[in-house]
Amino acid sequence: MGSASRAVSCLCCPCKCLACGLFSCLCSILVSLLVTAGVLALILYFIFRPHMIAATVDSAALTQFALAPNSALSYNLTVAMTVRNPNKRVGLYYDGVEALALFEGQRFGYAPLDSFSQGTDAVTELKPGFHGQQPVQGDVTAANFRAQQSAGAFDVEVKLNAKLRVKVWAFKVPGPRARISCPISVPAPGNASAPAFQPTGCKVWF
Template identity: 35%
Template sequence: MAEAKQPYLNGAFYGPSIPSVSHHPSRGRGCGCGCCLLSFLLKIVIFVVFLVCLAFFLFWLVFRPKVVKFHVTDAALRRFDLNTATNMLDYDLPMNLTIRNPNKHIGIYYDRLEASAFYEDQRLVTIPLPNFYQGHKNTTTLNLHFKGQKMVGLQASDLEKYNSQNSSGAFNIDVKLYLRIRFKLRDLKTHKFKPKIKCDLKVPLQTSGSFETERCDIDW
């Protein structure tokens, strides 16, 4: 008896089904819309920073802004007497301060000025100064006058310094200026800046010698 022939297979697979592969939305397509938006914003920030830096560079290249200079040109202690029994310091200190604006195209509005005198890190007095506008390549002289009485808490080492300075005829006085200013370039005015000016001075007694001009430091 002849064997029965196997039926012809057309190539189809009749085994167990092959599981389908699911594609997660975040796979194969980068990091999604969130990362694309973050990358776009980062490019905008970098571009804006570049434009700001370029603008500052062009501003400096065209106008070449120079630093304003502060000098104490004259100062003398008419009186600087310490009563050691009461720790009361009696002082009288007039001085001249010059402000030089060396810029050709930039003016300066001094909207607020205050000056304070210190001895051994102790504030003696704070005085207000008139506000004003300073034009191009201009030197302005301010007359400061610190006068009054102040109770000071000097330690033994500070008393030794006072006696030593009194014998030498000159005292170490610090003067600080607190400013609120704006710069003007043609019709453009900047926002307000608040620099601090510090002048470390060696001020002679009026009867002991002459004062040498001192340059002050600027802290922006």
């Protein structure tokens, strides 16, 4: 009975049967493409095994870091850091690179950096510099500034942001946006008794 009904339906509306057949065919092709893409992605992952970028702040110095009564922060901060691509089969391109400096969660410094590329298992040295004057907000921030000044070192966060492109063989494909955060303790300027700066590892996420 069911077969007879479908036959009658097809005879009455052959376009409907053709559309159903095309839809079924397209679904099968789409599923096959998705499965193939998934298998290829898995194979490429096991071949290349991408690793997370590594970054370290090797040195940092403050020649000026003063908070005026009007809450204007005058600063001169220099930083030397290294960024490493640990991948042995994947090259990286860094575009739109920017460095930020923050105190108590408030940005006080900004430094655009040149785009750069890294071959496999390569290390790049970056030296962002921040200098100028920037107002900071809040009595708590001012109190923490005075406390850290008395302690002889300031807790500063240096951030690095960049848009990645990934090179696999001769192909370059868009990658994620890399965000690097480096919380560092920098000796206060003019404090000879302050402990020397210690190289500090950074956190990286995408």
